[in-house]
Amino acid sequence: MTTDSITFNHILGQGRVNQLGGVFINGRPLPIHVRHAIIAMAKKGVKPCHISRQLKVSHGAVSKILNRYAETGSISPGQIGGSPRARLTVQAVEKEIIIAHEENPHLSAAELRDVLVQKDVCTKGNAPTVPAIKRLIGARGSPPSSNSSHHPTPQIKKMERKRLSYSIDSILGISIG
DNA sequence: AGCGTAACGGTTGAA
DNA sequence: ACTTCAACCGTTACG
Numbered sequence: 001m002t003t004d005s006i007t008f009n010h011i012l013g014q015g016r017v018n019q020l021g022g023v024f025i026n027g028r029p030l031p032i033h034v035r036h037a038i039i040a041m042a043k044k045g046v047k048p049c050h051i052s053r054q055l056k057v058s059h060g061a062v063s064k065i066l067n068r069y070a071e072t073g074s075i076s077p078g079q080i081g082g083s084p085r086a087r088l089t090v091q092a093v094e095k096e097i098i099i100a101h102e103e104n105p106h107l108s109a110a111e112l113r114d115v116l117v118q119k120d121v122c123t124k125g126n127a128p129t130v131p132a133i134k135r136l137i138g139a140r141g142s143p144p145s146s147n148s149s150h151h152p153t154p155q156i157k158k159m160e161r162k163r164l165s166y167s168i169d170s171i172l173g174i175s176i177g
Numbered sequence: 178a179g180c181g182t183a184a185c186g187g188t189t190g191a192a
Numbered sequence: 193a194c195t196t197c198a199a200c201c202g203t204t205a206c207g
Contacts, residue, residue: 018203027187027201049179061202063181080200081190181207188201 022056029077030061038065039075 014025024030034055041051048066052059069075097112110130 016203024202025188026203027189029201047179052179058203059180060182060204064202067181078200079190080188082192082199183204183206185204186202189199191198192196 018056018058020053020056020058022058024057029080030057030065032075035065035075038062039069042066042069 014028015023016026018024029035034057037055038051038057041054042048046054048062049059051057052062055062065075101107101112113130
């Protein structure tokens with residue numbers, strides 16, 4: 001354990017030690033395996049304080065990660081640098097869309113998109129486009145599609161799409177494609 | 178003792 | 193190529 005804890009953290013020279021004796025890198029997210037361990041232990045019913053001591057992670061971080069997981073279901077940290085325009089975790093949005101769809105299967109893609117905005121999961125600016133949502137909910141096993149009237153797809157949508165080409169829309173598109 | 182939250186110092190990545 | 197800026201990070205400290 002002792003030699004394992006130091007390895008590359010020390011080699012890289014960025015490793016710092018917190019009050020609990022755990023190694024962390026200031027300004028950087030915790031390693032993924034630590035996060036996974038936190039979630040796994042929480043699922044087993046381990047109390048947060050115990051998790052904190054066991055993994056040598058500050059209780060503040062444990063609280064934060066646990067809370068994030070409870071709300072979004074996402075283990076990964078949020079997007080750090082990048083564009084000032086809202087860019088949030090794809091997983092969170094994807095999950096929210098699925099949840100919203102399961103809870104309200106009758107809602108249209110546009111309605112689901114609005115729900116996302118209302119839930120503050122994303123904003124009007126970064127919300128995925130209707131086609132993207134349709135693809136997402138359609139790929140999961142809901143086979144409505146076919147017949148009915150196809151949407152006219154206004155030009156403004158095209159503009160938005162261009163603006164969001166770097167955003168979750170494109171990511172969502174390739175993620176589930 | 179345990180948990181939530183603000184403050185603090187730090188890094189990242191696009192503009 | 194360099195600087196700015198806004199988002200997030202985890203630790204620490206306080207309530």
